[in-house]
Amino acid sequence: MRSAAAARRLGAPSTLGGPPALGGPPGLLQVQQQQQQQQVHEQQQQQQGREQHQQQQQQQVHQQQPQQAHEQQQQQQVNKQQQQQHVHEQQQQQQQQQEQNMQRQQQQQQQQQEQNMQRQQQQQQQQEQNMQRQQQQQQQQQQEQNMQRQQQQQQQQQQQQRKQQEYSYDPAAKPKRFRLSAAASSKDAQRVLQQLRAALQQQRPVHLEILSPPPPHRPAAAAAAAAAAAAAAAAARVQQVDALARTVVLQNRDIAKAANLPLNVAALLRQQQLQQQQQQQQQQQQKQQQKQQQKQKPHTHISSSSSSSSCSSSSSSSSCSSICDLLSSSLPHPVLMHMGSLSACSPPNQQQQQQQQQQQQLLLLQQLQQLEDTLLAANWGDSIALTLNGAIWDAELQRLETLAKPFQEDPQVQQQLLSLQRLFDLLHVVEDFRDHLNEIMELQSRSSGLGGTGVLASPPVSNIEEHAAAAAAAYLLLLQQHKEFAAKTEEALGNGLALLRQKVKFRFQREHSFFF
Known part of the structure; x- marks a missing residue:
């Protein structure tokens, strides 16, 4: 590079990259040439330096590879040791947790066993206390019963002593005679009986003579009276039918139709006929009992005169019975037994009375159960059926309540009557709520007009949610108060609430019981 630059400076042409100039020095x-050789030599040296550098790098790499492998092995061994230590620690922790869990379970079992033992001890103590209380109550009851028995015995003894003292008499003394006519007025009979009672209190024997005049012979008058009585009975029957029809119309004024009215009247008439038949049967049974008593018991000290009859005629039977009633009410029972009485005045047999009471009780229980079954079998969701039959059911309940008055001390009759009265109360309450819900739904459906067009639309119910909440609360309250009749409550009020939920959305506790 320096030679080329020098040549350029001298003005010689460059020899790099081209042939030498012809004709040059x-x-x-x-x-x-020297420069070229130097360049080649430099290039060779550079290549040799590079090769040496590469060889050195390769040697370094060959030297570093076993060191790295050794280091990697050491690291792997260290990692394995760490993993083993970690696994060992985890196992130790698991063992500790298991031991802790076992200890906890043992403690819990011990606590449960102790609690069970305590409960058993408490139960045993309670049982012992209950047994002691029962024994004490039984002892107290026995003592009270014994005290009552002793008091009753003392009272009976005192009464017997008083009666013996009051009504002791001398049979050798001359009896005082009393005469009483069967046709006498009530005032005269009471006056004579007061005198007789005063004589008995003076411990004097008495002799009562009842005079009954013979019945008058009037066949024509009797026939006329019988015809008049039959006509009066027919007229009374017509009046009863008219009165029944009026009551039915008044009670069913909302749907009083000509097709439904005869059914209700017929049902009421049947009830009255059954009542009359029962009364006639009772009267016949009483007459038969009186006849049997007359046959069994002979006449005693009280005698009738030769001119009088023995109270067997039809005309004097009523007066004789009235006198007997006065005797039984004014005179003490032991004196009548001693001095004698008429057969009509003798007390009825107790066994026959008990049989009659049992028969009446069974009949009353059957009628109560039949009416309750009728109510339970009826559809309380049908307002028309309830309106038609409600008056009949109420009348039947009133009749049974009057029949149950003599059995006020009978627990079986009173329990059945109370159950029936509770069922009637529930029926009336549920019926009122269902009618109210039906009216609300009708108003709500009419608020949109004809076909939802708004034509002839009625005002909507603005507080329908309050009505729904009140009805739902009443529904839950009735279910709690009348658990034995829960099915009838759901049939009427529950279905009404389910239908109302189609008009407006609200929530109540048993809404999922109705799938519509």
Whole structure:
């Protein structure tokens, strides 16, 4: 490069990259050749330096490879040791956790066992306390019963002593005679009976004579009276039918139709006929019992005169029964037993009375159960059926309540009657709520007009959500108060709430029980 620059300075042509100039001086050629040789030599030296550098690098690489491999092996061994240590630590931790879990489980088991033992001990203590309480209650009850029995016995003894003292008499003394006509007025009969009672209180024997005049012979008058009685009964029957029809119309004024009215009247008439038949059967049974008693018991001290009859005629039967009632109410029972009484005045047999009461009780229980079954089998969601049959059911309940008055101390009858009354209360409440919901739904459907066009639209219900919330609260309350009739509550009020949810969206507790 320096020779070329010098040649340029001297004005000689450059020999690099081209042939030497022809006709140039020989010194320049030599210089150029030397320069070329120097360049070649320099290039060779550079190549040799490069090769030496490469060889040195290769030697360094060959020397570094075993060191790196050795280092890698050492690192791998270190990593393996670290992994083993980590695994060992994890195993130790797991073992510790397992031991801790085992200890916890053992502690929990011990605690549970201790709690169970404590509970068992508490239960045993409670059982012992209950047993002691029961024993104490039984002892107290027995003591109270014994005290009551002793008191009753003492009272009975005192009563017997009083009766013996009051009504002791001398059979050798001359009896005082009393005469009483069967046709006498109630005032005269009471006056005579008061005198007789005063004599008995004075411990004097008495002799009562009841006079009954013979019945008058009036066949024509009797026939006329019978015809008049039959006509009066027919007229009364017509009046009863008219009254029943009026009551049915008033009770069913909303849907009083000609097709439905005869059914209700017929049902009410059947009920009255059943009542009359039952009364007739009871009267016949009483008459038969009286006849049997007359046959079994002979006449005693109280005698009737020869001119009087023995109270067997039809005309004097009513007066004789009234006198017997006065005797039984005014005179003490032991005196009547001692001095004697008429057969019509004798007390009825207790066994027959018990049989009659049992029959009446069974009949009443059957009727109560039948009415309850009828209500449970009815569809409470059908407002038309409830309106048609509600008055009949109410009348039947009133009739059964009057029949159940003599059985106020009978727990079985009162329990059945109470269940029936609860069912009627639930029916009336649920019916009112369902009618209210139906009216709200009707108003809500009419608020959009004919076909949703707004024509002839009625005002909407602005507080329908409040009505729904009140009905839902009442529904839950009725389910809690009448758990035994929950199905009927769901049938009427529950279905009504489910239908209302199609008009407006609201939530209540048992909404998912109805899939519509």
